[in-house]
Amino acid sequence: MKKYDLLIKSGTVVLENEVCVIDIGIYEGKIIALKSTIDTSLAKEVLRAEGMHVLPGAIDIHVHFDEPAREHWEGFDNGSKAMAAGGCTTYFDMPLNGVPPTITKEAFLNKKKLGNEKSFVNFGLWGGLVPGNKDELKKMARQGAIGFKAFMSEAGSEFEFSDGLTLYEGMKEIAKLGKVLALHAEKDKTIKELQKQKEEQGLTSIRSYLETRPIEVEVEAVKEALEYAEQTGCSLHFVHISSKEAVDLIVDAKKRGEDVTLETCPHYLLFGEKDFVQIGALAKCAPPLRSKAEQEKLWLSMEKGEIDMISSDHSPCPMDLKKSNNMFEVWGGISGGQYTLQAMITEGYQKRSIPLTKIAQLTSTAPAKRFGLYPQKGSIQVGGDADLTIVDLKNSYIVKQNRMFFKHKHSIYEGYEFSCTIRYTICEGEIVYEFDTNTFQQPINKSRFVQQIENTNVR
Template sequence: MGYDLIIKNGLVILENSEIKTDVAVKDGKIAAIGNDLGDSKKVIDAKGLIVSPGMVDAHVHITDPGGGYRDEWEGYLTGTRACAKGGVTSFMEMPLNQVPATVDKESLEIKFQAGKGKLSVDVASFGGLVPFNLERHGIEELDAGGVAAYKCFMATCGDRSIDGDFMNVDDYSLYEGMKLVAKTGKVLAIHAENAAITDRLGEIAYKNGKTTLKDYVATRPVFTEVEPIKRAILFAKETGCRIHICHVACPEGVEEVTQARQAGVDVTCETCTHYLYFETDELDAIGPVVKCSPPIRDKKAQNGLWKKVMQEEISFVTSDHSPCTPDLKDTANAFEAWGGISGVQNNVDILFDEGVQKRGMPLTTFANIIATNPAKRYDLAHKGSITIGKDADFVLIKPNSSYVLKATDLEYKNQISPYIGREIGAQIAQTILRGHTIYSIDAGVVEERFGQFILK
């Protein structure tokens, strides 16, 4: 049997082990794993490289279409090219910040049309749970349209001056929405922050002349994350809805999720690369480019999150790639800056360096948190592991290979990132999507676009 591709001589991360072996690809699928696999049209020599499943980034914002309001934010062309360069072979796209937000059949179709012919990697979609789609059959329409999961905000979000922009839920909308999502069998992902408290603390700090990122962090204390996590879990128990807590920034929040899961609630959580990399005391030296919510907390919280990641109490790590235009970050007052970090291009290399190389994370745990666990949680059956029959999605990592990230390295539409100027101790050597090389360190991102929307 002739194969389309064989990756030879690499250290391959399988579901329960890592082994020096070869992997064969046929018709975009993993066809064989082992030695002396036979003939192939193409061969990649991966000697000295780690062969990992391509990352499934479960939290990415692409602002396409921009609706005339956010046209210069991240689009599919640049966003998915950044994924390819960063070793992300598929991602879950959030239902905001595009205009209109993805909340019903019509807006989902608009989004699919906006991405047509622009995808360098595969994209699965979140549908939005907002107060105004509960009685319009939006949840049901999104399910029929093929979304992989749903997303809601317990924190304040959206611009009420923009028709069709996203909107956070109140408790009633969350409760009723969970009942509807439960009927689909899909997961509801939740941004859990107490809006009433964080909004008011922020208003008071701003009026009192506070301007720094450290001041901003102080207006979103740990309990304002933990309380809505507990509330969401209570609602999930009541409704039978499967839930996932997004971007947890404190170990106390993870503990609530772990306890609930042990008690039988179908709940998981994620954290983000930036919570594992930065800490509060360095934020003001970096500037508003590193502002996000929940905020980046102190070193103790960071250490606690790493412990939870190593124990796999945190199911996976995401980028929460949420870019904007440079002007929205260019302010001396942290409270006025857009809250979101551009990071999808630097998940894999930073997590490999910080986790595997610096902290001794097992390679199997690394593959779990970047690929296997998110694919399983969102039922992306063909993604997430190097297993016969799955999509041939790989990232080849060059370990112990330091480089300093420059703005010109970034594929983003707006080349801003808090990681610029940082030395990263590993590099992405090659990214492969369903057997097609979409990036190599020598040739860059290929112009041909092999990405597809994943429909559920």
């Protein structure tokens, strides 16, 4: 009888505190051995990783797969293939833009069922906080909601934004449940006032859109949310933070003892306002891309440990929704979930010398710890799930449409050259993606829905 189902041989393995060449023995979806050498005769299957790096599978806590009703935008099948091709082994789906949104127990259970039927990798689900659904929060929490998401400005869909009272009362309930509230922090009133001024003047360009969502709009919302959190004791996570001033506010709140974390996204680190003007509608997102100077400040904040994690905010749509000369009418969202890990290795590790251990922390370990999946996920260690990605740092990768696995083949990243290639993605011991053969393997009759570890509240 073979001791290992899969043996990864001679890879350069990125552990939490060191990088070393070792073998990884996997049995029944778990890592059961990390040794300098393991006899290949002990394994049913051997994957030779000489000259390649093995990282913990990425955990992307912020994607939008639009089922039910809008799978023609993006669904669990195409979306999870894109995740797998990008080295992501676990993702958390946001409660919009499906119809209905994930704001009730019934909607939550339906989405969970769809994910288990279709997803190629592990997934978790956010529930939504909207006006009038406070009584549903506990029900969704009991079904395994990873946390709850709220918007402080219009989301552009059936998902309503939360006014101050909704936020405050919702935070009190979420604090009781021991969950985290994820926030899109932009001040709705200010945005609407600025947009009204522009539209009255007939100004609907990219520049006009940028001027309706200045950094102050983000900062104003972050301040308000932090005040509510301090009063209610609610744990917060700020999504897609785009400015240094907002980062500083959150860092100061941490120092005061508030339980708060933040993410930024690769598109804020790799692209800026000038790219938006050049690329056009494909680069529209909210908050918008910022200046080159602001981009550099975010990199420095990340290097100093002020940014907790990196997420993609993968938010696709059909191309028709990107075709308008009125930038206020264009659907906002960037298709980028497939490229997060490559972006961070290329621009972070290979260009800025940020250690691979730090890259792994930002893309996997920190999300796992924050949302109660560690130590089973987020790290390469004995006893943990065998969620791994094997990356070739010697061969570059140019983003082309024929290897975009999300539903609609358009992205701000098209033509971008990464200095590395994702060769394999392994999810709980199964090779779910292989670059050379361009193939995916979907699990049969196996739940991919992830559950938080009980009584875990680790940042």
